[in-house]
Amino acid sequence: MLATRSIDPSERGAWLRLIRTRRVGPHSFWSLLDRFETAQAALAALPELSRQGGAKQPLQPFAADLAEQEYRALRDLGGHLLVAVDGVFPPLLRQINDPPPVLSVRGNPDLLARPSVAMVGARNASTNGQRFAAALAQSLSAEGFSLTSGLARGIDAAVHHATVEDGQTVAVVAGGVDIIYPREHGELYQHLIDRAVAVAEMPLGMQPTARHFPHRNRIIAGIAVATVVVEAAKRSGSLITARYAADFSREVCAVPGNLLDPRAAGTNQLLRDGAALVCSAQDVLDCLPPVQTLHEPKTVKPSAQPLTKLADDDVRAARDSLLKCLGPTPCSIDELFRECQVPARLGAAALVELELGGTVERTAGNLVCRLI
Structure with a gap:
């Protein structure tokens, strides 16, 4: 860490x-x-x-x-x-x-140190879904949590509107931190940077595209101790955020919905897969340790033995081994290292050289494929 x-x-x-x-x-x-x-x-x-x-x-x-x-x-x-x-820097995000x-960052960066719950959901959310998300966000805010979301239409906007006046919200944007997306959220965005905080991984001026949103979702899940999904279709981007939260060993929570409403298909599936059912703020709190214990500084013990410097010849040999195993079909990086019998740290260094050279490409899901 x-x-x-x-x-x-x-x-x-x-x-x-x-x-x-x-x-x-x-x-x-x-x-x-x-x-x-x-x-x-x-x-x-x-x-x-x-x-x-x-x-x-x-x-x-x-x-x-x-x-x-x-x-x-x-x-x-x-x-x-x-x-x-x-x-x-957000403490839990640093741990992933x-x-x-x-x-x-625009706004007050000190807010990023507060314990946070992520809340995401459908852009075309129902009126009831938005009301529930706003009420849940306010209740969690009253318990000392900030609410992290992605400034999208629907559930995200409801969460930010409900908590921005108290400065208890974090907006993670997909493009540059100076780019307002969607445009109709200009006034909300201004309130966010005046009273709360907005963060971005992408450079200033970067217009968000489809490939940027998974990066945004990863940050949302990484900042928060738990992720709550309110309304999500089967292929909703909100489920990507939930998947990241599970990968980070954070709590995943979902609000049940009408079985006949497509906007509830994703959340109901999360519940079938083991997500915590949420009908009130107390359901979220029951999943978490006391707020006073969250984000307490952890002592990082120095390694008893510092890592040895990687030898260039070893990296070259690992690079050659990886190239022999790689093809145009994406494969798991962990499986690639095992198949080639290359230690993970050495394999990672060799893979970086191949990425920098444009020989291989890393894809979503920790996969890699050969390009040339």
Whole structure:
């Protein structure tokens, strides 16, 4: 688990440059940091790593002047750039595997330290569903929880409207933190940054597309100690949030719905799969430890034996082994490592080189496939 610590401004800027570099995502970022210890060292190594991974033209790091431009633009908006080791970074989000290294924040970042419950659901929610979500959100807020949601229409909007006046809500947006989506939530968004907080993983100015929403859902589930789903169809994105919550060993809760309403099919399925049934705030509270114990700082014991530095020859051998096993059909990364008999840490470093070189692509569900 990551421990909080201070990093100097040059290294902070290098974190932003590294995560903004093409072909570098959270998995690659943390593997590079594990291998090279600092983002500055990882940036210096990127061109050669990409060449070793099969790139015809070496991959160039994200330009320092563009990173500075993004930082200044965010600051001009009154925003903050958080890195995952900052003390104000959401504590539970920091605990997940490969958390977002950098978050852009508008509003009050101190709110991110509060224990939070995520509440998500249908965009075309029923009137009763929105009323129930608002009432449940207010009740949980009164118990000391902030409510995290995704600023979408329907259930998300009902949750934010119900809790924004008390500053008890966190909005996670799919695009840049300066992009209001959907547009009709402009007034709500302004209330959020005035009284609460909005966060984003994507760069400023990034318009949200379909591929961004799973990343947003992952952050929503990661911030919260529990995720409550209120109305969701069988293929609803809210179920992705619930799946992430389960993967993070967080509580998954669902509100039952009418069997004849398609908007209840997903929530009813969650209940059949073992989610906690929620009819009131007390049902959510019964799933959780006392609010006073949540987010208490945990002492991170230093490793008795520091990790050994990965040898370039070992990474090269692992890379060759992975390439022999990989094909165009996506396969599980864990199974790939087992099949090739490559240790996970070594395999992760080799896989990053292949990703940087454009030889392989990582897909949803911790899968990877060969491109060339």
